[in-house]
Amino acid sequence: MDRGKNSDGFRSIEIESRYRSDSKRVVADFYIPLLCNAVSYSRAVGYFTSASLQLLASGIDSIVGGGGRIRIIASPHLSPDDVEDITRGYDRRLVIERSLQREMTNELSSDLLDGLSVIGTLIAQKRLDLKLAFVDGQFPIGLYHEKIGIVRDRFGDLVAFTGSSNETIGGLVNNFESVEVYRGWIPGDGTRALRLEADFDGLWNNETENLTVVDFPAVAKERLVEIARERGVSALIAGTTAEVTDPDGSAGTLRPPASLQPRQYQKDAMVAWLRQRGRGTLKMATGTGKTKTALFAAAQVANVENQKERPLVLLIVAPLQALVDQWIDDVQLFGVDAVGVYESSNTWLPVVERRLASARLGRRQVVVLVATNASFSGAKFQSILSRIDIPLMLVADEAHNLGSATYRKLLPENAAYRLALSATPERWFDDEGTEGLLDYFGPVAYELGIEKAIYELKALCPYVYHPRLVELRPEEYSFYAEITTKIGRMLRAGQSTDSVDTSSPLGALLRKRSAVLGHALGKIEALHQDVDDMRNEWFQLIYCAEGSSPRDMDDDEGTGQRQISEVMSMVGGEMGLHAHTYTSETPRRLRAELIERFSGGDDLRVLVAMRCLDEGVDIPDAKIGYLLASSTNPRQFIQRRGRLLRRAEGKTRATIYDYIATPPAGTPIDFTVERNLMVRELARVNEFAKISENYHETLEVLRPIKMQYRLMDL
Incomplete structure (x- = not known):
């Protein structure tokens, strides 16, 4: 088998549980062999050099050629003078940036320049991302020296490994090294592999105690891309044909690709907005293509300007x-590389200014x-906004989120052009915000x-x-x-529930x-x-209740069983x-990987969500x-339904199961209060049912509860 073709995955190659320099x-x-069959490579090491990428070139090439990504975390290379400057109180990020610039401007050998060119090429192609780690402690800076490797096909x-080697020529070849390997599909290995993957994600997101992980300085990335361009590299890695591009992205204008044509209703929406002199709101059902409609409109505006x-x-803004x-x-489909403005301003601020x-x-x-x-809403970006003196168009995705007093100001x-997108622009119990x-x-x-x-x-x-009517158990009902x-x-x-403060005593009771x-x-x-009943079907989403169940009246935070744990x-x-x-705790990069695996239809059958997958996440294959649990806020259940109704190849209809808790039949309670509860709950159920293909069937299921609470008019 040709190991470089990246076709059959890890299970097609022989992977041992341990490698040691005396025998392997x-x-x-x-x-x-591992990298040749991988689509992602994540590495955390004490030291990293560009020469190591050259050494692993055939494996790296397979990842890049298959559209994969590489992430590397390493310690910064500091001279004694750098360490002394940090000891004296200089900003360590500036010292690190200075050190990297110095290393890349000194007289370098041809081999080193070739290695740096490889890195620059991968950065320009957005296939490699680098971060730096250092230890927080009693000394101004300590060296991060852990070694973790995470690879997926x-x-x-998943294959995870840990061991003694750094990502250097010395570590990989010259030194005597050993590596312990954990294969995700092997009993006993899987838990260890997932733990190492979680450790790496924690590092990448700077969530590890006693460590600080920072983005590789933008100025150093620019120098690496410049080195790649200076050496004329369009294919430094075997088989790679993508050209090194402008580090600040495409300077073209917005233009829809020839393969993408707006549907008639998208044209109608765009024209209606333009007729309002480039200001207005598109109130379009979730899944109908608000994003593309907005970009078609923006392309028209860009053309005029x-x-x-x-x-x-x-x-x-999203x-x-x-x-x-x-x-x-x-x-990017419309021909422009956008700047992502989130996380550290050190990453995006200089690019935006340039x-x-x-x-x-x-x-x-x-x-x-x-x-x-x-x-x-941050001070740094607001400062940039206030200084923009050329035509500005603002598009607000899920615009209802910007209706609070804090955001509105x-x-x-x-902004000469303003476009709000939302399936539900009306803010719940906030007429002032909506207006x-x-x-x-x-x-x-x-x-x-x-x-x-x-x-x-x-x-x-x-x-x-x-709809599934589920009676509360006696102890649940008593509480x-x-x-x-x-x-x-x-x-x-x-007191009224219409505008209750969630932190008030009444709000706490309602949440409980x-x-x-x-x-x-x-x-x-x-x-x-x-x-x-659906165990053989793919593309299933389960939305769990948030947090944990409360144990008693004093348990405001909910310390009982987590439903998501029970479901998993x-x-x-x-x-x-x-x-x-x-x-919401799932690391961002892992989220993207999970969506990709879920959408493949041959690996991940079920996603179990809590406080996520409500707004905007595009998973058109989801069909069950x-x-x-859903709040009585109509926005939440409308968004969740929208996740399931997007069209996809081979998908003809979606199926929704909705679980509604009700008091045990025949148990006396304050009828007025209880009826008010069921009015809200059944309003949601009725909204789902009336547009479904099986409306008459759902009417029969709901009839007993409607009769019990005199809600037949709903």
Whole structure:
């Protein structure tokens, strides 16, 4: 078998549990075959040199040729003078940056320049990312000396290794080394491999105690790319044909690719917005292509401005890093490399400043910035916004998030063009925020509801809906009744749930009662039956209740069983289905990997989500959803339904299971309070049911509960 073709994955090659220099050639017998079958390579080492990439060239080439990524964390190389400067109190990041610049401007041998050219090529191709690690402690700076390697193949199989070698010629070849290897598919190895992967992700995200991990300085990256260009490298790595590009990205203008044509409703939305003089809101159902519609509109604006010999700054603001990454990919389809504005400002700030300066000088027609809400609201980015003196277009994705008083006052008044995107621009119980958003962005220019999107325009998949009524257990109901009684007293005393502060006593009770309903044990049993019925299907999402179940009235944080743990134990353990959690704590790079594995349809069957996969994440293949808990906020369940209705090849309809906790039949309780609860719960259920293909079936399921609470008119 040709090991370099990256075709059959890790299981097709012989991988031993240990390699040692007395019996094995570690590079030839382990590294090269492993990397030749890999799509990602993550390495944390004490020392790293460019020569090591040359040594591993055939394996690196396979990763790059297959569209994979390489991540490396290493200690900075510091001279005694550098260490002394840090001891004296100099900013260590500036000292490290100075040290790297010095190393790359000194007289270098041809071999070293070739090695640096390899790194520069990979950085320009966005296939390699570097970070630096150092130890925090009693001394100003300590050397990070751990060695971890994480490799995955295209089937999602994991190999993790640890051992004595650094990523240097000496470590890989000249020294006497040993490496311990853990294969993810081998019993006993899998847990260790996943632990090492989690350790690396913690390092990469600077979440490891006593260590600081920082981005490789932007100025040093630029020098590496410059070295690659100076040496004329378009194919320094065997088989790589991509040219080294401008380190600041494409300087072209926004233009849709020939293969991408807007659908008629997208054209209608774009025209409606332009008729409002480039201001307004698109209220379009989740999954109908708001992102592409916005970029078609931005391309029109850029064309107009460029014809007048004026550049355009396109600023896109999105709530989550995952959405920022998706926008960057979509913008690239339109011919421009966007700057991601999130995490450390040391990474994005100099690039943004250079591109804006280039635009002012007429050297760049479009500058595209994509920022998270958090970075957008930061002082450094706000300072940049205030100084923009060329045409600016602001696109707000999931615009309802910017409706709070804090965000509204930061929206740039110098934005000539303003476009808000949201399936639900109305803010829940916040009329002032909703009005403020519409005042700033402009009124709704185009509206596309979900029913029209499914049945008339065929933009979304139809779906079947199965509500599951789950009775609370006696002990759950007793606790629930106690909370409800206290809520009833507060409501009778004149308090309202319409605008309650979540941190108030009433807000705490409402959250606690919602947690009791969301974590009802009967839901797990009902879920088991439904998942078992669907066990042979792919593309399944399970939405779990947030946090943990409360134990008693004093347990405001919820310290009981985590539902997501129960579900993973049942689905991934007892039922033996390949599942993985997807939560707000999941590292960003792992999220992207999980979505890719899930979408492949041959590896990861189930994603178990909590506080994630609500807004904007693009997983069109998902077709079966289990809603163990949803808030009464309509935005959340509308977003979750939208995740399941996107069209994909081979997908004709979606299936949604919804688990609704109810009091045990015949148990007396304050009828008015309980009816108010069921009004809200059934409003959500009715919203799901009325557009489903099996509406009449759901009516029969809901009839008993509607009759019990006199809600037949819903």
